[in-house]
Amino acid sequence: MGKIAIIKQTFRELLSQPIIFGVIGIQVVSVLVLIFGVHLIYDQGTLISVKIFGSELEEGVALNLLNSISSLILFFIMLLLVIGSSPIFAEFLRDPFIEIIFTKPISKTNVFLQKFLGVNLFALFDFLIFGSLITFVLIFKTGGAFIINPIVALLCQFLMFLFMSSVAAILGVIFENGTVAIGFNVVLLFLSGYLDSLKRSGILILSQIPYLFPPLQKVMETMGDVIKYSLSNVDIPLIPLVATFIIYSSIYFIVGLILFRRKEI
Amino acid sequence: MVKELAIKTNKLTKIYAAGFKKSILALNEVSINIYEGEIYALLGPNGAGKTTLTKILLGLIRPTSGEAFIFGNPVNSDWKMRIAVGYLPELFRVNPKLTAYSTLKYLGELSGLKGKELKNKIEIVLSKVGLSDVSHRKVETFSKGMIQRLGIAQALLNDPKILFLDEPTEGLDPLGRIEIRNLIFELARNGMTILLNSHLLSEVEMVANRIGILNKGKLVVEGALDDLLAGESCDFEVEVSGEIDNNMGEWNFQKKNSSWICKVQGIENLHKIMDFLKNRNISIKAIRPIKTSLEDLFVKYIRGE
Numbered sequence: 001m002g003k004i005a006i007i008k009q010t011f012r013e014l015l016s017q018p019i020i021f022g023v024i025g026i027q028v029v030s031v032l033v034l035i036f037g038v039h040l041i042y043d044q045g046t047l048i049s050v051k052i053f054g055s056e057l058e059e060g061v062a063l064n065l066l067n068s069i070s071s072l073i074l075f076f077i078m079l080l081l082v083i084g085s086s087p088i089f090a091e092f093l094r095d096p097f098i099e100i101i102f103t104k105p106i107s108k109t110n111v112f113l114q115k116f117l118g119v120n121l122f123a124l125f126d127f128l129i130f131g132s133l134i135t136f137v138l139i140f141k142t143g144g145a146f147i148i149n150p151i152v153a154l155l156c157q158f159l160m161f162l163f164m165s166s167v168a169a170i171l172g173v174i175f176e177n178g179t180v181a182i183g184f185n186v187v188l189l190f191l192s193g194y195l196d197s198l199k200r201s202g203i204l205i206l207s208q209i210p211y212l213f214p215p216l217q218k219v220m221e222t223m224g225d226v227i228k229y230s231l232s233n234v235d236i237p238l239i240p241l242v243a244t245f246i247i248y249s250s251i252y253f254i255v256g257l258i259l260f261r262r263k264e265i
Numbered sequence: 266m267v268k269e270l271a272i273k274t275n276k277l278t279k280i281y282a283a284g285f286k287k288s289i290l291a292l293n294e295v296s297i298n299i300y301e302g303e304i305y306a307l308l309g310p311n312g313a314g315k316t317t318l319t320k321i322l323l324g325l326i327r328p329t330s331g332e333a334f335i336f337g338n339p340v341n342s343d344w345k346m347r348i349a350v351g352y353l354p355e356l357f358r359v360n361p362k363l364t365a366y367s368t369l370k371y372l373g374e375l376s377g378l379k380g381k382e383l384k385n386k387i388e389i390v391l392s393k394v395g396l397s398d399v400s401h402r403k404v405e406t407f408s409k410g411m412i413q414r415l416g417i418a419q420a421l422l423n424d425p426k427i428l429f430l431d432e433p434t435e436g437l438d439p440l441g442r443i444e445i446r447n448l449i450f451e452l453a454r455n456g457m458t459i460l461l462n463s464h465l466l467s468e469v470e471m472v473a474n475r476i477g478i479l480n481k482g483k484l485v486v487e488g489a490l491d492d493l494l495a496g497e498s499c500d501f502e503v504e505v506s507g508e509i510d511n512n513m514g515e516w517n518f519q520k521k522n523s524s525w526i527c528k529v530q531g532i533e534n535l536h537k538i539m540d541f542l543k544n545r546n547i548s549i550k551a552i553r554p555i556k557t558s559l560e561d562l563f564v565k566y567i568r569g570e
Binding site for chain 1: 344348357359
């Protein structure tokens, strides 16, 4: 019953947030800049230079610059999406409307699942649409020369989002405070690169903390590699990474679901 | 015809944790029986446990001990049972950006309704609460009373057998209250069981068949409203005709139009005054029991007066 009502409602809630408009705005501008501001110059099928807003740069310099800008844009998109979506669960539980939803003939599992799917499908669609647009533009500009699809980079980003939304769900259920969920995930996003160093801290409790999280640093590095080697034939192993993230996200999701089912309103 | 039990609770107790080694006893072994088609009003001061009891019956919270049944089925045993229940919370709030229609569509979909059936149901409930003309207006333009009516509409969407109404006339003007009162009567006439939480005792007195008064988590009295009020009525008004003098002893007569009226408390005093008037050859025109109001009853059980 009520198969996708909450998913649709979650989409509406996300789309009504100014911060999500910010994400979409950055993506639209990125695509427009790529279309009108970047020109790839080939000589006998080899990329020799890149014109960025009229300034011609040598191939290596230009690609490094574009890689850095791409990574920065992806990070900002991620940051804004995390800020925009993390409070969704907490707000859902704090809203007096939840009393009405819980008196309707729909199971708590279904409600939780739909809310979780709503947030993640929104992000997935967003990443896929953005990735597809970038891919089409690159196909047009390179004549199909690039090897690794930008969609893969965005799927790496989605893995990170999937995990963070599971964390946000648990924190939302426990604290019913959106700021806690935002704060935790933003700190996690910024400090993900340093988590592994805790393993070498020599303090037992601290050294175990990184195992609570999937390899966040690794996924960010992989995302960078996907962008960096997009014009090279380099094999980037993705399946173990995807599997690890799915396992971690599933565990967090199940814990969130158990807490949600026990929640009293 | 024996009516089916719609709601039954058996020694329902709820204790909330309130910090380290502290707890609040919100419900203390409450046992109530509500029959099909009844309008049952749950009364009590703030913090008496009315909302806790309602929330347990709706499956929103779990009791610490005791049992609750809806049509014989334990509450919380199966979420599908909620098809039989409609609920209007005390502070009904919705997304102000949605229209009345889209709010009902969303909640109707959650109730498993879809397509033409959902559309028809929405039209029926909107018409019942008098919001048909504004169905496509955003809720942010609604008055408090209109939002309350929308709340009742959503509670009726899945044709519930039991309707939980928490302060249903809150925010309504007198005409709106009459409309909602009539709607409650109509729903009960059609067999719906209604559990009403209200502070407006005069409203409750007009609609409820049976009441239960909760105080500090305990059910202090329960029964048919008429029986309870009649049982409490031991005051009388004695009206005499003709003139009376100043020497009326302990009895205080007041002039009302062409008659004199004295209020007496209890049967014993009634007999005493009757003897007194007989000895003075004053004829009694009428003796009327003074009906106790629900407010008197409420105050008596809450304050222990």
